[in-house]
Amino acid sequence: MNGRGRLLFWTIVLSVGMPFVPLLLWSFSERWFFPALWPQDFGLRAWGYVFTTAGSQILGGLTTSCLLALTTAAISLLVGIPAGRALGLYNFPGKRLVALVLIMPIIVPPLAVAMGLHLWFIRLGLAETFAGVVLIHLTFCVPYAIFVLWGVFSDYNPEIEEQARTLGASAGRVVWSVMLPMILPGVTVAALFSFLLSWSQYLSTLIIGGGKLLTLPILLFALMDSGDRPVAAAVSLVFVVPAFVALVASARSIGRRGLQGVR
């Protein structure tokens, strides 16, 4: 890299890293009065609180959020792969309309949908339940998965499946041993999209979960209201780590395409 490349590199490092500076400093501060630039005392009180005093609650939030995001991502793939295949591979009458209907929820915010469904979810016994929140997350995760997989199947050549069939492979075997390995990078991206969307969702979880389903964002909001800055900073960092891990873990499979298109 030449001089200007290095300048670009450090600008990006600084801009990306900037928001984490106050979070790290606050989470390790014991006393930090205004206007000191540096905490007067460093300590592990906030982290101790997160992992011991409120440990079960934070850990519970972490587990709930993870389970919720994993379930949502898995169902999004199950529903999204066939739909993406239909849109990417085949021409059929009304395709534009079907595509529009399926993709629309990416752009339209979930706010009104969650409010509209809430009353009926109460009647059906789905409000304040895990299943209910999964359902509301699916309304925007499934369209995103379809969008990604549509692109994947536009580049996919199904003739190789016919060859496998001629060689005597069963339909299930073709899906498992031929199709899935070929579309794996796209599937990983779609799974990651859905995971991240569900993971960072606040309002729709609050409306449908009614504050009973304590995911990390719900806990974090409550902490912000209580005004304990070091603890809120520490929990913010806990909130970031699993998504980082998901990114690093999938980096290999995603390859050079990266997370293009994730929101």
Place this chain on the structure above:
Amino acid sequence: MLHPGTSSTPAVRPTGRTTTAGTLCLLLGPALAVVLVLFAGGLVLGMLQAGGYVPGRGLSSLTVEHVGNVLLDSELLRSFGLTFYISATSTLIACLVSVLLAMALVRLAGRSRTIYFLLQLPLTVPHLVIAISVLLLLSPSGLIARLGVTVGLIDGASSFPLLVNDPLGIGILAVYVWKEIPFITFMLLAVLKNMGTELLEAGATLKATRRQRFFHITLPIIAPALGASGLIVFAFTFGAFEVPYLLGRTHPLLLPVWAYRNYSDIDLLSRPEGIAIGLLITVIIIVSIVLSHLLLGFARKRGITV
């Protein structure tokens, strides 16, 4: 509106491949069920509730009272104006920076995986976390104000300009711009990498200036991706709740915050009004999608290649 398949591998075009209606139903059925029942169903149920529908009393119980209350509220215009200003400004800034960043990356960073990895990090960070960080950075007792006092630029917290919960929504804009630049940049990078350098070289041979090459070659090529990602960002920021809730002022409220305030009010009578505001947000976003689509088509017909 949205065109997938912008990945860098050469596409095998599905020219006219067809299949049986049964297979299509099987493939598309579950997805359509999710979107039509949950998403569209949710909107329809929302409309009924905004209309004050009482189950058991039939459609005769519908009234325009709640929607009317919202539309005639003197706060609506100010609330809409502020929401539109925040979304439009953050989208514009993010688009502008992303175009410059994407071009700089193609020219300078080449194959540096580190840079691309770094740029992917913001995509995984929830808006809520960045909102909290911006609060710790920009508030009157935040890190920037402390820095200002330390180097002697300001006397104390009171002489620091209001950057969160402020009338201009600086804090909200900061969060959105930080979050959305990588999103738009990656969308543009996919197109720029596919474009290669041949066209630009041809332009240079024909003595086109850098400015001309940008406006007549690069910009027309990235325009669809830029437009689509800009629209996604605009729609998202228009309907997002967490960031303005934490960093916005209590008056006037941004539309999503106002909607939720009403919806969660102890007075159950405000609930239909909350849903009506939520639906209004939905309508505004759908209208802006249609409008930008029409504008784009109109521009194409007139021969403007943007």
